Amino acid sequence: MNAVLPAGTNRTRLWGLTPRERLARIAGAQDIEFASGAGGGPLVSNLDFVWDPAWLRWIAERPDHVLTHGGVPVLAHVVDLDTRLAVTHAMAQSETPPPGPLTIVAYEDLGSLGNEALRKREKPFLGRLTPETVPALERASYFGAYKGVTDLLTKYLWPEWALVLTRWAARFGITPNQVTAVGALMCVAATFLFYEGWYWTGLVVGLGFMVLDTVDGKLARCTITSSWLGNIFDHGIDLVHPPFWWWAWGVGLHAYGRPLSEQTFAQLLIVIVGGYVVQRVIEGFFMRRYKMHIHVWRRFDSQFRLITARRNPNMVILLAFLAVGRPDWGLIAVAAWTLISLVVHAGQLVQALAASARGRPVTSWLA
Known part of the structure; x- marks a missing residue:
């Protein structure tokens, strides 16, 4: 050894x-x-x-x-x-x-190295550590721990906010699991706020949760404290909570004054939750068969990950329609975008299976 x-x-x-x-x-x-x-x-x-x-x-x-x-x-x-x-x-x-x-x-x-876990290819950081170089090296290690293929908010809006919070957490000895726990409480609070039709307050609390959802992973990687339990805790919350947010948003429309009929609401939930689950199943099948994320196969797949119907892009849709006073239309738009994203995911899988059947390798464009 x-x-x-x-x-x-x-x-x-x-x-x-x-x-x-x-x-x-x-x-x-x-x-x-x-x-x-x-x-x-x-x-x-x-x-x-x-x-x-x-x-x-x-x-x-x-x-x-x-x-x-x-x-x-x-x-x-x-x-x-x-x-x-x-x-x-x-x-x-x-x-x-x-x-x-x-x-x-x-x-x-040296050139870049591939990193399948973080879905990117780049040159990992290295530098001489002195008191003067600490800020630059912390920044380099932080962005080195960032996923290369993710949604548009995580990739472009959160990084600087999360960097400040990650530094603060490391300075005061806050653990990644503690950050995840605080985020989980905010996630539950946002669900209740949506349920009561307090959408703006819920979005603020939800925004805090989404930023902390970035901080915990970066803190774990930067302080080399990643653990199996922490990974299950973090990703378990990520996987489970979105359908509850969409359900709570729909229920809250009554209090807001823009209720949907029971039939329409039920149909929207079937589309949103069903589409979300099927997309996750497709991603899991793709990873099991090809040993990589579906989002890193081709350049288009990585670009589509920026806007695919996951929590953060869906929240942008809901925010846009709430801004014009129609949160009900926002839920309808999320359902429509979920269907479109599901069709794209299914097409990606069919294309990969067809490529395999023709003997063509299915490998990441980042490799």
Whole structure:
């Protein structure tokens, strides 16, 4: 089993963690032992630098490689003990790697790496950690933890707000699960507000929940505290609550003064909830069969994810119609958009199955 040895000392903190603490968490998340003593290894990490967790996986797969930044070794995978000690000394002294049978790879010369979990392809961050570079490196690590393919609000509206809240949470030791719990309470509160026809107040509370729904995941990735339970907690709420919001919105139309007939309301719910469930089933089937999200197959699929009938795009529709005093039309529009999105999803699946039947590979355009 690989083990990683920290080289040097650095008390500067990123997201409340020293480089040594951060390295230990990254190693633990990747089932890599945290070594102690000069003989540890074969992986070595320079504590003057911080980097995206992807780089530890990258170096672990490349024996006798050294990753440098500005000519200084940052990460190394060195099997020979004497050579490893020489590399460790070079890290501590900020010197160039020693000559020998090593492959030196400069960070500056590398291109992007694929990240299936975050549905994107980009160059993971890496930089020297000093008190002056903390803000820039926190920003780089935060956006490095952001999904590349998501809805338009999460991608374009939330990031700066969520960055401020993520920094605040890390500074005060708030855990991702605590953020998720607060968000869950706001989610329930928004449901009751919609039910009573207090749409504007509900939208404000719902907006807070949607921002926190971004913060908890980013906080977990930035502080290397992701967990199975936290993931189930977060994604379980995401998966379950939208149908309750649409139902509550429809019930609240009575109090607002724009009620729908029972038959119309029932039909709209069948379309919205049924379409939502079927889309999720299609996405699950696609992922199980092709080992990737349906939204990362082709460029169009990623672009359509921005506006597909999920919670955030649907809330934009409801807000637009509420602004003109017709929340009832908003629910009808959500139902129509759900049907359109369902047709697109079904078409994506049919096209993928047809491509497979013709022997064409179904692979992500981000690969």
